[in-house]
Amino acid sequence: MRIDVVTIFPAYLDPLREALLGRAVERGLLEIAVHDLRRWTHDVHQAVDDAPYGGGPGMVMRPQVWGEALDEVLPAGPQPARLVVPTPAGRPFTQTTARAWADEQRLVFACGRYEGIDERVLLDARARGIEVDEVSIGDYVLVGGEVAVLVMVEAVARLLPGVLGNPRSAAEDSFSDGLLEGPSYTRPETWRELAVPDVLRGGNHAAIARWRRDRALERTRDRRPDLLDALPPDALDAADRAV
Numbered sequence: 001m002r003i004d005v006v007t008i009f010p011a012y013l014d015p016l017r018e019a020l021l022g023r024a025v026e027r028g029l030l031e032i033a034v035h036d037l038r039r040w041t042h043d044v045h046q047a048v049d050d051a052p053y054g055g056g057p058g059m060v061m062r063p064q065v066w067g068e069a070l071d072e073v074l075p076a077g078p079q080p081a082r083l084v085v086p087t088p089a090g091r092p093f094t095q096t097t098a099r100a101w102a103d104e105q106r107l108v109f110a111c112g113r114y115e116g117i118d119e120r121v122l123l124d125a126r127a128r129g130i131e132v133d134e135v136s137i138g139d140y141v142l143v144g145g146e147v148a149v150l151v152m153v154e155a156v157a158r159l160l161p162g163v164l165g166n167p168r169s170a171a172e173d174s175f176s177d178g179l180l181e182g183p184s185y186t187r188p189e190t191w192r193e194l195a196v197p198d199v200l201r202g203g204n205h206a207a208i209a210r211w212r213r214d215r216a217l218e219r220t221r222d223r224r225p226d227l228l229d230a231l232p233p234d235a236l237d238a239a240d241r242a243v
């Protein structure tokens with residue numbers, strides 16, 4: 001997969017070169033290119049924004065600059081690329097989104113700032129046959145899209161073959177079965193007079209699986225009842241419903 005990010009703050013994306021993602025890039029599992037949007041300005045001030053039509057606070061990012069940038073980064077014509085625009089007004093980005101995007105050949109992220117990007121940039125991209133997703137990483141407002149891109153790129157990249165050391169990690173993490181993951185423990189057996197649950201040390205794999213499922217159901221019911229409501233009717237068996 002190739003990922004392109006267009007931003008006025010390229011250094012914000014430096015964490016993509018670190019740790020797990022950095023190693024994935026070095027191993028050729030992933031290609032990441034970060035582009036400074038100001039490269040496509042032509043004025044001495046490298047202006048990327050202007051006052052909003054209709055008035056109101058803040059500034060809007062100029063279509064000319066974004067249009068030239070995306071013309072270069074996302075050439076015209078049918079192509080297996082998806083343009084992702086993080087915005088508080090977007091559809092929710094979820095693990096389901098991450099799984100779907102992990103199958104894409106190319107993802108291009110447009111980091112908006114200020115009051116956002118002129119709407120015509122997205123209309124023009126769609127008119128050029130490009131899939132455009134406006135997505136939100138949560139119900140809160142950031143200063144710009146860069147942090148949202150870091151979140152989404154990590155969520156997608158960890159699902160790519162070979163990126164995680166153990167593929168079971170992605171298959172068994174939270175949301176993989178529609179539930180939140182339950183509690184985890186490691187050595188020592190007792191720490192500050194707190195003991196690891198006996199069942200986890202007993203070696204009975206069926207009992208361990210049941211215990212973990214029960215804790216996941218309890219946690220999901222307590223913290224995210226909406227996820228339980230969204231499960232398909234046959235997702236919970238009688239033992240689950242008894243929890």
Ligand SMILES: Oc1ccccc1-c1ccno1
Pocket residue numbers: 086087088112113135136137138139140141142143144145146148
């Ligand atoms: O609040 C934002 C500002 C700019 C770009 C994205 C966001 C955002 C907020 C939540 N998800 O994305």
